[in-house]
Amino acid sequence: MAARAGVSRTTASYILNGRSAEMRISADAVDRVRSAVVDLGYRPNRTARSLRTARTGTVGLVSDSVASGHFASRMLTGASAAARESDLLLLVGETDGDPLVERLLVDQMLDQGVDGIVYATLRHREVSVPLALAQSRAVLLNCVDPASGLPAVVPDEVGGGRSAADLVARCAGPVVVVGDEAEQGSYAGAMRLAGLEERLGELGRTIADVVRCDWTVPAARDAVSCWWTPAARDGALVCLNDRVAMGAYQALAAHGAVVPDDVAVVSFDGSDLAGWLTPTLTSVALPFVALGARAVEVLLAPPGSHAPVTRLAMPVVRGGSVPAAAAVTPGSAG
Numbered sequence: 001m002a003a004r005a006g007v008s009r010t011t012a013s014y015i016l017n018g019r020s021a022e023m024r025i026s027a028d029a030v031d032r033v034r035s036a037v038v039d040l041g042y043r044p045n046r047t048a049r050s051l052r053t054a055r056t057g058t059v060g061l062v063s064d065s066v067a068s069g070h071f072a073s074r075m076l077t078g079a080s081a082a083a084r085e086s087d088l089l090l091l092v093g094e095t096d097g098d099p100l101v102e103r104l105l106v107d108q109m110l111d112q113g114v115d116g117i118v119y120a121t122l123r124h125r126e127v128s129v130p131l132a133l134a135q136s137r138a139v140l141l142n143c144v145d146p147a148s149g150l151p152a153v154v155p156d157e158v159g160g161g162r163s164a165a166d167l168v169a170r171c172a173g174p175v176v177v178v179g180d181e182a183e184q185g186s187y188a189g190a191m192r193l194a195g196l197e198e199r200l201g202e203l204g205r206t207i208a209d210v211v212r213c214d215w216t217v218p219a220a221r222d223a224v225s226c227w228w229t230p231a232a233r234d235g236a237l238v239c240l241n242d243r244v245a246m247g248a249y250q251a252l253a254a255h256g257a258v259v260p261d262d263v264a265v266v267s268f269d270g271s272d273l274a275g276w277l278t279p280t281l282t283s284v285a286l287p288f289v290a291l292g293a294r295a296v297e298v299l300l301a302p303p304g305s306h307a308p309v310t311r312l313a314m315p316v317v318r319g320g321s322v323p324a325a326a327a328v329t330p331g332s333a334g
Helices: 009-016 027-040 046-053 074-085 099-111 157-168 188-202 217-227 242-254 272-276 288-300
Strands: 058-063 089-094 117-126 138-144 152-155 175-178 207-211 235-239 263-269 282-285 309-312
Touching: 009 027, 058 074, 058 099, 058 288, 074 089, 074 117, 074 138, 074 288, 089 099, 099 117, 117 188, 117 288, 138 288, 152 157, 152 288, 157 188, 157 235, 157 263, 157 282, 175 188, 175 217, 175 242, 188 207, 207 217, 217 242, 235 242, 242 263, 242 272, 288 309
Parallel strands: 058 089, 058 117, 117 138, 138 152, 152 309, 175 207, 175 235, 235 263, 263 282
Antiparallel strands: none
């Protein structure tokens, strides 16, 4: 393979082991080696490599139910891509929330000699990881465990709430939150609400009301329908996730209120649902792919080279549910 690429065996080895940048190997040589790998159907012997390097070239990912959900499974997409960039295989195990299965999976991956484990959860929350994991090379994804001291990669929910505030602060009417901030033990609701309240205060505004409901379409529809009053016109609803926003849309339509002419709507998550609604929903998105990729990067980095908790920004996906003139430039005072 090295001969096919026109490089030395040492150079080819550096490239195949992800050390081309470190060894300052030219992009042209990297491309030739990769082309030779494809042309020759080359497959590295991972067993032999592990004997030489004391590494197996594999990374484990243990999750509760991330893989089963289309939306959150994008974390796996990001993690897998980052692993491939470092010439690693990602081994995925799902526990369905069963603590015994979780311990068995962690033990099995450690017994197989994985180079590290990413521990991921569907919801952003606090967890208590198995002792074996806490004593291993591991990174938490979409969760935190203060007792373990393991590094974590999570979305910046407070920053997301601040972005939502910037989107609705100039609406003339009241700003109303829809959803229960303590939903299912998740950090997301409370942190989004805190960021929203904090930023609105900086802009001289307040949250007028909170319509509490489960984060489901029927619950939000019923709650907003019971709460709705014409006095809310010219204001904004900040829904704590996209399903809540869908329920709010249904309730508003039943009352003859038009989005965004009568009331603006902003949501969180940036799921596919946001693009299916009419008008399309403005949503502060969870960067699932970036979260998964960053977790693997932190896992492979030297210990202590990252902050204990890495928070990734939640980008705004703009739709038609907020009048363009309503948005405040982030960081401005109005």
